[in-house]
Amino acid sequence: MPYPDFNPVLLKMGPLKVRWYGLMYVVAFFVAYFLLKAEVRKKAFPLDKDGVYDLLSYAALGVILGGRLGYVLVYNLSYYLSHPLDILAVWKGGMSFHGGFLGVIVAGWLFCRRRHLPFLRLADLAVLPVPIGLFMGRMGNFINGELFGRATDVPWCMEFPMGGPICRHPSQLYEASMEGILLFSILFFLSRKTLPEGVLFGTFIGLYGLFRTIGELFRQPDPQLGFLFGPVTMGQVLSVPMILIGAAIVFTRFRVSRSPVENGHLPPSSR
Structure with a gap:
């Protein structure tokens, strides 16, 4: 299947360039704002529209600082130790x-x-828009022709400009489907149920870890790292603990919600 040769630059006005990748995140931010505002109103959470904007501003700063430091420390530390200014x-x-x-x-x-504010209750609301951002980000990766998949001969394989004359899995589309569309659908369905606080948050963590681990089976590892051992990639090493942590949160929150104290009913000996 031919790779659609996108121009990563959507609009150019002199030295100013508007890239599809950046536009994806801007769109994701606005969608997240309106979706989160609707969820806050629906669940009667004590946060006004200015508070939602402030929350997303906090989140954006956390994404940029955490995402950059995570990449520097985990994926390419030796390079950035030699070129510290490039961290910025x-x-x-x-x-x-x-x-x-x-x-x-x-x-x-x-x-x-x-x-x-109660952290777990807010986290349950805040995770719902995240798959939208993940979907937009993966589509931005696809348009840029980056983070492509491993070599394959499946009928829908593509030759990516930066991947050489090799037909590869369009792994960005796989991840966009799993981490974006499928994960959002599951979270949206569960968000309409009455669940203990923290369950939706734990579900997101666990399912993202699972979907990312599956996606890594088709994605070409980062060239500076390659496979860590056998067929295992860094993405899988970081994602498998998320599956365990997410499952632990869900199990713990359901267990706590069923306890007599949590439900406001003390056993006779405690009254």
């Missing part, structure tokens, strides 16, 4: 989802602490 050159690429996710968690925790 985020426009050259190099972001880690796992680092960005940790950055968002820290930013969200600080936001909740500052405003005296």
